[in-house]
Structure formats: C-alpha cells, structure tokens
Amino acid sequence: MLAVTGTATTALGLLLAVRPLSSLTALGIYTGVSCVVSGLGDLLARRDRAGKLSLIIGIGWVLAGVSVFAWLGRSLQLLGPFVAGLLVVTGAVKLLELRRGLSTDRLLTAAFGLSELAFGLAAWVWPDVTLLVVALLFGVRTAGFGLSLLWRGAVAARRGSSAQVALRPGLARFRAARWMAAGVVLLLAGATLVISERFRQGIPVLDGFYDAPDVVPAEPGQLLRAERYDGDLPEGLTAYRILYTTTADEGVPGLASGVVAVPVEPAGRPTPLIAWAHGTVGVARACAPSLGRNAISTEGMPSMDALARNGWGMVATDYIGQGTEGAFPYLVGQGEGRSVLDAVRAAHQIDGLDLAPETVIWGHSQGGHAALWAGQLAPTYAPDVEVVGTAALSAASDTLGMAQLVTAHPGALGASLAISFVLAAYSRTYPDISLDDVTPAARTLVKEAAARCTSEPGTLLTVLTGVAISRDTPILVHDPATGAVGRRLRQNVALGPWPAPLFLAQGTADEVISARLQDEYVARLCAAGRPLRYERYEGKTHMGILEPDSPLNADLAQWTEDRLAGLPQQNTCQ
Known part of the structure; x- marks a missing residue:
C-alpha cells in the first residue's frame, strides 16, 4: 500500500x-x-x-x-x-x-x-x-x-x-x-x-499635467493644456505635450494626451500633419509614451527623417486611458480611432502653429489597428479632419484571428502579455466581459501583467511566467472565438470603407503579427471591393520593418508625398 x-x-x-x-x-x-x-x-x-x-x-x-x-x-x-x-x-x-x-x-x-x-x-x-x-x-x-x-x-x-x-x-x-x-x-x-x-526601476511616474481640469468641455477634440516637450526628437523638430478631450468607446466624454511636433524652420506654407498611432506599450495609465522621451523618435518609428525634410508635422496620441484616467482601448477600434482623430483637432488649436488641413494617418502594430479604425471613422466621427491617406504597418488587423493564434501557441514569447492586455482592456470596456473569463489560477498573473508597461524590466517576469505556464491549463476558460469575447473581437475587426487611400505593409518574418493572417485580411478586404495597396517586405520582423535600412521608410515617405499631392493610388487588389 x-x-x-x-x-x-x-x-x-x-x-x-x-x-x-x-x-x-x-x-x-x-x-x-x-x-x-x-x-x-x-x-x-x-x-x-x-x-x-x-x-x-x-x-x-x-x-x-x-x-x-x-x-x-x-x-x-x-x-x-x-x-x-x-x-x-x-x-x-x-x-x-x-x-x-x-x-x-x-x-x-x-x-x-x-x-x-x-x-x-x-x-x-x-x-x-x-x-x-x-x-x-x-x-x-x-x-x-x-x-x-x-x-x-x-x-x-x-x-x-x-x-x-x-x-x-x-x-x-x-x-x-x-x-x-x-x-x-x-x-x-x-x-x-x-x-x-x-x-x-524605470517604472513611469505620472505628473500633474495629466490631471483633469475643473471644467472639461463635452465637445471632443478640444485642447485643454499644452506645454513644451523636451524628449529626444528627430533632428529639426520642436514639440509640445497636449491634453485634449475625446470620446470613450461607450460614448461618454473623456480625456487623452499626446505630443505634437513641427519643423523648427517654417517651410513658408501650412504644415501637413501625420497622425501617429503607437504600438503596444501596455494598458496601464503610466504607460503613456508622452511620459517618456521617445513619444516621437527615430526609435521604433518609420521615416522620421522625412518630417523636417519635407516640412511635415506629427501628432502622436497616447490614446484615452494612458496618461489620463479612463479605460485604455487596447484593440478597441472606436476608442483608438477617436483618440487619433481628436488629437488632430486639438493640434490645430495650439497657438502659433500654422497647420494645413490635410492629414495622413500612420500606425504600427496596435497602432496599425488604430489607424485602420481612425481612417474608417473619420467621415462620420470627424468630418472636419481631412484625412487624405491611412497607412497601417504590421497592423493587428484581424483581432479574432490573432487571439486564436495566440491561444493555439501559448508558449510564444509575449503570448501571455497579449492575452492579459486584451482581457484587461475588454473587461473595462464591455459589460459582458470580465476576469471570470480567465482561468481562476491565472487571474493574478493576468492582473499583474496588465499593470506593467512593456518598457519596464518587470515585464521580463511576465514573459517568463507566460512561458512557464504555456504547457498548462489555458489562460482563458473558453475558446476566444466563442461567447462574448469572440463576439467583441469580431466587432473590432475594421472592414471599411476607407474614403481615402489605404496602404498596408507587412514583414514576412514578423514574429508578432502573422504574415499569413495579414494576407488573409487583405484578401478579405479585396473580396469586399476595398481598394488598397499592400506591400510585403521579405525577411523583415515586427520591429525590423521600421529599422533605418528597411525599404518601408522610402516607400512610406513617397506614398505620403503622393497623398498630400492628391495623386491617385494603385490598387494592388487588381
């Protein structure tokens, strides 16, 4: 016995x-x-x-x-x-x-x-x-x-x-x-x-700039506060940190922050704006890029040398809920897109800036998802913002497909982070989703991961714990394609239409956004009659596509020049 x-x-x-x-x-x-x-x-x-x-x-x-x-x-x-x-x-x-x-x-x-x-x-x-x-x-x-x-x-x-x-x-x-x-x-x-x-060490600390004023206008896109931003900017630019009003996903007023950069030397004409939507940095309030020195930087952002050279400005939103209070809309299309568009509106209200009405939207990774939604929402939500083009780079376009891929390969680096970020954001945004959708033993892991920023050293612990549990019980109780989670993920796939030209770029060696998923997403848009330009970059990884030696930089700069010049775009669907 x-x-x-x-x-x-x-x-x-x-x-x-x-x-x-x-x-x-x-x-x-x-x-x-x-x-x-x-x-x-x-x-x-x-x-x-x-x-x-x-x-x-x-x-x-x-x-x-x-x-x-x-x-x-x-x-x-x-x-x-x-x-x-x-x-x-x-x-x-x-x-x-x-x-x-x-x-x-x-x-x-x-x-x-x-x-x-x-x-x-x-x-x-x-x-x-x-x-x-x-x-x-x-x-x-x-x-x-x-x-x-x-x-x-x-x-x-x-x-x-x-x-x-x-x-x-x-x-x-x-x-x-x-x-x-x-x-x-x-x-x-x-x-x-x-x-x-x-x-x-290195955990960001919020300052009083992000506090809500006593009186907040109900109208979205109103500039509430602006001050000089002394981050590590690309050469030839000067910048401001801004606080502005926007609209939360459920329709109630909210606040967002961001950074606006313009050329130091005026070009003798109004400055066109690039609206930048940043990629995944976390879902916690302290993860706002404008808190650090790289909100607009040559690090992890494409074609930055083209800004001052061509006389372009850039407004980079933190989105609602980063920096400011609110539910951060991670892969929540409405909240992301509205934050991007309202940042453009607010930038036009900074004293002393002469900005042109034309705006081109750029976004990478999560920001690619935000860019798709901003370009799609512009005609109805912000018809006063003249969007002349939308570029989604390595975009998290198919949210449902990505969730299924991550749960099928839980041992992939960052898989636990992605699941944690989505569940944390969706549970704060949608009443039919909560942490009850997470396996009981994994709830602490999900909550702690969602409280960290990707720039923190502590994120390494989250990645390692994710690898440790990869061969164990799934983090989610049910298949993400089913129930409320699946319904909300489908709801956040941008399908257009986009009145302005659409440019999608993807590295074939991307380890975060599957090139196969992007191909299938583009095929889906083409089948629905959405004109677009799609470029694949051989051997480029998720961040490698943004490196200085990447051909994307020249392609994106030329594509943006063509959009500002009003030239037609080739439709690669044909």
Missing part, C-alpha cells in the same frame, strides 16, 4: 511541479477540503462538549472551506498576499527573539527571520511570481511526500513494519550545517531584494 500510494503521489507531485496553474488549482482545492475536514473533525470530536466556542470554530472551518470552493479564483488571488504577510509576520517574530538576549540559537533564528522578511517583501511586490513559486513548491513537496512513502515502504519490506532507522548526526556537524544554511538563505534573500529593486 505504501509503495502504490507513494508512486502515485510522487507522479502527481512531479506533474504539478511542471504545471503551475494546475498546481495552484490543486492547492486551492486541497485547502478547501482541508478546511471542511478540519471543521467536521472539530464538530465530531467536540459533540459531547457543551461549549459554544468549539461549535462556532468547527462551523467556521466548514464555511471557510466552502468559501474557498465557491470563490476559487478570489481565494487564489489572495494566496500571494497571504504568503507575503505570513513571511513578514513570522520573520518579525523570529527577530523579536533577540530581545531575550544574544545566543547562538537566537542569532541563527534571527538570520532566518531576516531572510523571511526579505522574501515577504519580494512576495508582496511580485504576487504573480510568488504564486508560481508556491505552485512549484507544492508540487515538489507533494513529490517529496510520495518519495517518503516509498522509502517507508522499502524499509518496512526489508526490516518489518516496526523497523526504524535512527539518524544521529553529531551535534557539531548539525550546528555547522545550520549556520551554512542560514548564510545561503540570507544570501538568496539579499539577492532577491536587489533584483526586485532593479526590476522596479
């Missing part, structure tokens, strides 16, 4: 050790069962006692176990903070032992207490990593318990069930081992704190 039980338990432990989400779920169920059994045990053991306290305690344990089952997702979300708090409390208690005087045993206890405090602080800051560690340890502990059963079975078979193996290490050797263990644990705890602090 010991051999059979030990083998099964060891196998289960090894399986849980490499499947963190399953391990967390098993731990939650185990905790609930333990509470119920403990409560029933208390009630049975104390049935002859008259005290009400024992009755209340027993009932309390049973109710606690039932609660763990009923709200398993919430219970697992509380597990990380509980572990952190437990470590801090036990560490502090061990340190308090020093008040009774210094001795070898108390110093050792204090050393372990310091390490527990350090691990507790790290666990509080990184709850998602803490949960994965807890899941791993639960699996390892289960496997260890199984191995102990196998050992007991082997000993019983050799020496009889009553045989015992007494291990009596020398006292000096035992104390030396304790000091060595204390040193190793303290070293690990110190390294954990240092690494934790390094990962937290």
Whole structure:
C-alpha cells in the first residue's frame, strides 16, 4: 500500500511541479477540503462538549472551506498576499527573539527571520511570481511526500513494519550545517531584494499635467493644456505635450494626451500633419509614451527623417486611458480611432502653429489597428479632419484571428502579455466581459501583467511566467472565438470603407503579427471591393520593418508625398 500510494503521489507531485496553474488549482482545492475536514473533525470530536466556542470554530472551518470552493479564483488571488504577510509576520517574530538576549540559537533564528522578511517583501511586490513559486513548491513537496512513502515502504519490506532507522548526526556537524544554511538563505534573500529593486526601476511616474481640469468641455477634440516637450526628437523638430478631450468607446466624454511636433524652420506654407498611432506599450495609465522621451523618435518609428525634410508635422496620441484616467482601448477600434482623430483637432488649436488641413494617418502594430479604425471613422466621427491617406504597418488587423493564434501557441514569447492586455482592456470596456473569463489560477498573473508597461524590466517576469505556464491549463476558460469575447473581437475587426487611400505593409518574418493572417485580411478586404495597396517586405520582423535600412521608410515617405499631392493610388487588389 505504501509503495502504490507513494508512486502515485510522487507522479502527481512531479506533474504539478511542471504545471503551475494546475498546481495552484490543486492547492486551492486541497485547502478547501482541508478546511471542511478540519471543521467536521472539530464538530465530531467536540459533540459531547457543551461549549459554544468549539461549535462556532468547527462551523467556521466548514464555511471557510466552502468559501474557498465557491470563490476559487478570489481565494487564489489572495494566496500571494497571504504568503507575503505570513513571511513578514513570522520573520518579525523570529527577530523579536533577540530581545531575550544574544545566543547562538537566537542569532541563527534571527538570520532566518531576516531572510523571511526579505522574501515577504519580494512576495508582496511580485504576487504573480510568488504564486508560481508556491505552485512549484507544492508540487515538489507533494513529490517529496510520495518519495517518503516509498522509502517507508522499502524499509518496512526489508526490516518489518516496526523497523526504524535512527539518524544521529553529531551535534557539531548539525550546528555547522545550520549556520551554512542560514548564510545561503540570507544570501538568496539579499539577492532577491536587489533584483526586485532593479526590476522596479524605470517604472513611469505620472505628473500633474495629466490631471483633469475643473471644467472639461463635452465637445471632443478640444485642447485643454499644452506645454513644451523636451524628449529626444528627430533632428529639426520642436514639440509640445497636449491634453485634449475625446470620446470613450461607450460614448461618454473623456480625456487623452499626446505630443505634437513641427519643423523648427517654417517651410513658408501650412504644415501637413501625420497622425501617429503607437504600438503596444501596455494598458496601464503610466504607460503613456508622452511620459517618456521617445513619444516621437527615430526609435521604433518609420521615416522620421522625412518630417523636417519635407516640412511635415506629427501628432502622436497616447490614446484615452494612458496618461489620463479612463479605460485604455487596447484593440478597441472606436476608442483608438477617436483618440487619433481628436488629437488632430486639438493640434490645430495650439497657438502659433500654422497647420494645413490635410492629414495622413500612420500606425504600427496596435497602432496599425488604430489607424485602420481612425481612417474608417473619420467621415462620420470627424468630418472636419481631412484625412487624405491611412497607412497601417504590421497592423493587428484581424483581432479574432490573432487571439486564436495566440491561444493555439501559448508558449510564444509575449503570448501571455497579449492575452492579459486584451482581457484587461475588454473587461473595462464591455459589460459582458470580465476576469471570470480567465482561468481562476491565472487571474493574478493576468492582473499583474496588465499593470506593467512593456518598457519596464518587470515585464521580463511576465514573459517568463507566460512561458512557464504555456504547457498548462489555458489562460482563458473558453475558446476566444466563442461567447462574448469572440463576439467583441469580431466587432473590432475594421472592414471599411476607407474614403481615402489605404496602404498596408507587412514583414514576412514578423514574429508578432502573422504574415499569413495579414494576407488573409487583405484578401478579405479585396473580396469586399476595398481598394488598397499592400506591400510585403521579405525577411523583415515586427520591429525590423521600421529599422533605418528597411525599404518601408522610402516607400512610406513617397506614398505620403503622393497623398498630400492628391495623386491617385494603385490598387494592388487588381
């Protein structure tokens, strides 16, 4: 019996050790069962006692176990903070032992207490990593318990069930081992704190510029605030940071921020505007590009040398909900498109700027999705904005197809980030979607990932945890093509029409946006009679398509010149 039980338990432990989400779920169920059994045990053991306290305690344990089952997702979300708090409390208690005087045993206890405090602080800051560690340890502990059963079975078979193996290490050797263990644990705890602090460095901090004024106009596209922007601009440009009104996806007024850059040397004519829609940087409020120095930069943006050379200006929105309060519309077409168009309206209200009415929209990745929606919405939402062309580069055009691809390949780098960003944004935007659509054990991971920006070092932890759970339970409870999630993803695929010329570009080696999906999206538009120009760039990756040596730069600059000149565009559908 010991051999059979030990083998099964060891196998289960090894399986849980490499499947963190399953391990967390098993731990939650185990905790609930333990509470119920403990409560029933208390009630049975104390049935002859008259005290009400024992009755209340027993009932309390049973109710606690039932609660763990009923709200398993919430219970697992509380597990990380509980572990952190437990470590801090036990560490502090061990340190308090020093008040009774210094001795070898108390110093050792204090050393372990310091390490527990350090691990507790790290666990509080990184709850998602803490949960994965807890899941791993639960699996390892289960496997260890199984191995102990196998050992007991082997000993019983050799020496009889009553045989015992007494291990009596020398006292000096035992104390030396304790000091060595204390040193190793303290070293690990110190390294954990240092690494934790390094990962937290570089987190953007909001300033008062993004605070809503006392009076906010209901009309979208109104400039509320403007100030000089001193970021790392392409040569020959000067810039302003702006705060303006826009419209949230549900139709209520909202605020957005952005940056407007214009040539330092006037060209002797009004300056045409390029409306830039940035790619994925996160979904948290502090991820706004205008907070940093690269809102308009040669890094990760195409044809930047063409701006000053050709006398073009650029307005780069942060979108609603980044910088400002509100629900960030990640891959939510209406919110993205309105933020882009209202940024153009606001830019025209900056004192001292002479801007031309013509506007060309550029966007990359998520911004390509935003550009498609802005060009599609312009005639109805912002007819006063004269859009003469829309360029969507490596665009997240087919949101549904992308979601299906990501869930089919969960081990791909960034897959967990993409799922987390979409679920966080959609749950804040649509009433029929919530974090209940996420597997209970993965909800903390999704919430923590959605609270980070891609520029933060801590995002590396999110990517690594995503890889760690890639072969485990899917993050989503249901197939993303079904239910409310699937319906909303389909709703956010831009299908036109686009009154102005449309240009789509795609790298064939893109590791984020599948070239096959882009080909299928373009074929779908062509079949619907949408004229467009589609260019594929051989060997170019998702960001490589924007590098200075990419042929896209020259193509995009020439295409933009042609749009501003009013020339017709070739329809590659034909």
